[in-house]
Amino acid sequence: MRGRYGTTLLALACWTLVVSLAAGAAQRRGLGARPPTSEEQAYVEARRVDVQVVAPNALALARVREEAARAGAETALPAASRPAAVDNSMLSWFPPIGDQGYQNSCVAWAAGYYYNTYTQAADEGLSAYTGDRADVCSPAFLYPLINDGVDEGAYLDYAMARLSVIGCSSLALAPYHETDYTSWPSEAAWVEALKWRTTGLYRICTDSATGLEATRQLLANGRLAVVLIDTYESLYYDYPAAGNGISNEVLYCPGGPYVSGHALTLVGYDDAKTYVDLRDGLTHRGAFLLANSWGGSWGATNAAHRSRGFLWIAYDAFLETRRFVYDAIYTDDRDHYRPRVYALAGLSDTQRGYLELRGGAGLPSDPAATTDAVLSHSGGTGLPLSNSSRIAVDLTDVAALSADDRLADVFVSLSVASGASAQGLIASVEFRSDADSDGIYDSAPAAGLPVTVAVGATGYGFLPLYSDLTWDYWAYDEIEACSEAGIVSGYADGTYRPQQVITRDQMAVYIARALAGGDKLVPPGPTTATFPDVPPGYWAYRYVEYAAAREIVKGYSDGSYRPGLRLDRGQMAVFIARAIADPTGDDDLAAYQPPAPPTFPDVPTDFWAYRYVEYIAAPVRAITQGYADGLYHPEYVCDRGQMAVYVARAFGLHR
């Protein structure tokens, strides 16, 4: 790879020249493969895997047999792993030759239009060759996201890496206009792009015979790859005319002054393709076939002579001492992929290039997993972003979602990099999930939006388990733990109502469920009621009876239970202490020696619930710590948030 961008300075120096040439030429052909930014280089190097050998697949071996059959019955079946010639552009998955015009979007044409169209068409059985705009990937989706807001090209490997994170939408939803290189995709395009996400990023170094063979095998396997080439004037102006490094439509060495970097797509090869290298005067064999994006009237034809737009590059050209064609880059695909969980984020900012947007699962303060950045140094720092068009963030890889689950505890995060001059805004986030994979998505909004995000800070759009909670609510973990254990559930409107005060009948329900191991395991209760004010028909009858049977509740001295009475923190201590004692009730607690002096000044030794409060406050249990003022406040009523904390700690429940 050393030397790949050895001509960077030259490339930059030549850039003005290229633009002026392009603008003045009769045929204005865009180019646009530029070196990576430092961020792009780090990103790619952290993910790209080098491949030395490609094993033949079933298609390659079938092609070998076909080739042998064509050659005649007298030819023995060769022990080859690939045929002598392959042209994947003949397959129905390959789109018609495209034309980038004078926009420098070749990278998006190679990675998006050719590579990903073909890859997805092969996966999903699409007839991309018809050019149906719904079946081909759009360069206009990718290019504005990776060009830094200017029409000066993009980094090929990074474009390929982006396919695995954001995918690429169809041309139908992201029409291509050669004058527009800054408009970001529509919401519909962002969403559609997700189904065509790839995975992985691979490089075959093509500066050796083994690398070239691996590349040929990849093509024989029915795959494509993209490649960067230093374009010289003979290619830019003269190809396919012979002379100056071109013979029999084969480019075998650079000719004329350097013009610019250019991205092309490897579609095939032919071991028998001949050309005469004027430097040695000898006939050589073997060339790769590449698709260009300079329209169908340019270049060579493919094997079917169905279309022009192609270019042959000699095998040996890859091995030139002074490299001008570089490595083969490709990916794997996600088979028949459809996202199960994604978010739509409505974001506003005046400098979109400072934003970093990603998804995650778990609490933002302690995420279980986060996605790759959907936006990062994207599209130029000088251009704005409006929340009127939302951006899709695929959460499928990070969000655990079983078939009957309601989606919760997922988020998108927006960071505004330091250096920005204005804060960002998360105006809205909608989460969509398709747990049963029927293609119909449920929808839920993030809580607590809009959120402004200061420069250098990160903001979140979080989907809580209950719509009235935020991820930083003090009892969030415990409420969730109690919910997962089946001890408490929310209201029909999706709220939890954490500040709602609980009553004595409700507390019996929570305790019974916690002890029994779920609602279904709480028995119906006896035929005769223990408390006259909790008769067999009462809604919480079986729970109160369950708690009474275990001596967790004893009722008042008049024999009543007073089910509708609000539960205070003194009573809560009694419920909890008796429930976690072994056996339940007061037997075990009788031997308990509370500390002296009392832990809380407002729960003295003669307070009626003294030993219970001390029992649950004991460091070994640490179920309560009291308030910041050092008091326990036994007279305060308990709300549903506090209850969840008591129960989760008492029963060792964790999210």
Ligand SMILES: [Ca+2]
């Ligand atoms: Ca796919």
Ligand SMILES: [Ca+2]
């Ligand atoms: Ca569904």
